[in-house]
Amino acid sequence: GAGVSQSPSNKVTEKGKDVELRCDPISGHTALYWYRQSLGQGLEFLIYFQGNSAPDKSGLPSDRFSAERTGGSVSTLTIQRTQQEDSAVYLCASSVGQGGTEAFFGQGTRLTVV
Amino acid sequence: GENVEQHPSTLSVQEGDSAVIKCTYSDSASNYFPWYKQELGKRPQLIIDIRSNVGEKKDQRIAVTLNKTAKHFSLHITETQPEDSAVYFCAAWGSSASKIIFGSGTRLSIRP
Secondary structure (H helix, E strand, O other), X not given: OOOOEEEOOEEEEOOOOOEEXXXXXXOOOOEEEEEEEOOOOOOEEEEEEEOOEEEEOOOOOOOOEEEEEOXXXXXXXXXXXXXXXXXXXXXXXXXXXXXXOOOEEOOOEEEEEO | OOOEEEEOOEEEEEOOOOEEEEEEEOOOOEEEEEEEEEOOOOXXXXXXXXXXXXXXXXXXXXXXXXXXXXXXXXXXXXXXXXXXXXXXXXXXXXXXXXXXXXXXXXXXXXXX
8 A cells, every 4th residue: 555554543442342453554564663642642662563573562551452463564453451541542653674764654543442 | 771852842933933852862772863743633754864874964944963972863943834833753763672762742833
């Protein structure tokens, strides 16, 4: 595709339910990043993929959060047993190579836990 | 761990004046420093970047300077215009971290 695509754009879920957020990076981009942005706040690093492997999972807030990437392309971020504090915009970005190049962001998924 | 600090958190300048945003980084191995602009409700987009082998880079009204010794870098916007109003994020990437770490952001407002 022309850019990084995320789905869904918006997700409202009940507390305690599991959610899956999807990121489709730019074709050929080997690096993929997930960030979380709470209302009016900065970009909190969650996890980074190089190809299918995740060398750095240090930003995942708890064991309720997990992510995978298959085929070096699409990535899914899963949040189990959602809590109200998980409400935020989840942004995905991809870049060519391991780093030191422009990261292109998707439009984000706005998650609301009620 | 790796950290990027950004100041100020908010900045208001008169249209036509200059704006300066400053960042410091902790990882001495960092060698790529992008700046992103995020307009309300939109995704962050790259506006300029600089690598560690360069001290300054300019693109029209925007310039970035880098001081590797002091581990700080700055964004300069001259002749500010209403469309410059947005949140600006600095970031740093280094081979030891292999991830892009962002500053906390600066909300820039341009007064007419």
